Amino acid sequence: MSDLAAIHVLKKKARLDDDSYRDLMARETGKRSAKDLTPAERRTFITVLNGLSGGAQTTSRTSGKYEAKLQALWIAGYNLCVVHQRSNAAMRSFLKRQTGLDHSRFLHNEADALKAIEGLKVWIRRATGNDGLFKTEQGLPRLYNDPRFQVVTHIWSELVKLDRLPAANLTVFLQAETGQEWPEHIEQGQWIDLQNKLGQLLREKGKKA
Known part of the structure; x- marks a missing residue:
């Protein structure tokens, strides 16, 4: 069996x-x-998937969602420069x-999940000074309530302060990176890629500032 086939089996x-798989x-x-x-990288990822699939028989689908949400x-x-170590050990x-x-694979109970997930949200809001991160507000367009969009726009605002923008404005950057004319058409996976790219830029520029 090829490595690619093994990855999809695992x-x-x-x-x-699909979202949890790609986020992982x-x-x-x-x-x-x-x-x-x-x-x-395929062999490394197979090792990671083997670790997850070994407990798949006893882990509920819901607990898997808690783990994926915490990881995301x-x-x-990390991309917001609040978490300084991206590693599993730090998490x-x-x-x-x-x-x-x-370990996050033991995150079966909703109360435990809320302690970790909501605690991390509070930490990020406090550290960034942005109380609107990871919150939804009735009446706003769906895009503005998307946490991925919120993270991207916050990082962009930080790059503005550093005067280190990668494009003339956010609209130009989004179009160049995704090929989409409207932000509403950008796929979830693309938002993650944008978040990672801007996060890396913020960390690099922040060190030099």
Whole structure:
């Protein structure tokens, strides 16, 4: 069996939906498609998937969603320069402090999940000074209530302060990176890629500022 075939088999065994699967891949390799992985990255990702699929029989689909949400939020915090270490070990340390659990795969209980997820949101809002992050407001267009869009626009505002923008304005940047004329047409996976790219730029520029 090829590495690509093994990845897709393990994805199914781990009961990962497409978004969770691609978010996990991005966290581990920085890429969102198995076709783009190098042979070494594929082997690394197979090891990660093996770890997840080994517990798939006893882990509910809902608990998997808690884990994926925590991971996505942790990466957002990293891109916002609030979380300083993107690693699993750093995320597990935070989870341990919040819930007493040693690993996010043990995140079965909704109360535990809320302690970790909401605690991380509060930390990010406080550190960035942006109380609107990860919140929804009735009456606003759906795009403005999308946390991915919120993260991208916040990072952009920070780059404005540093006078280190990668394009004339955000609209030009979004169109150049995604090929979409309207932000409403940008796919969820593309927002993650935008978040990662701008986050890397913010970290680099922040160090030089």
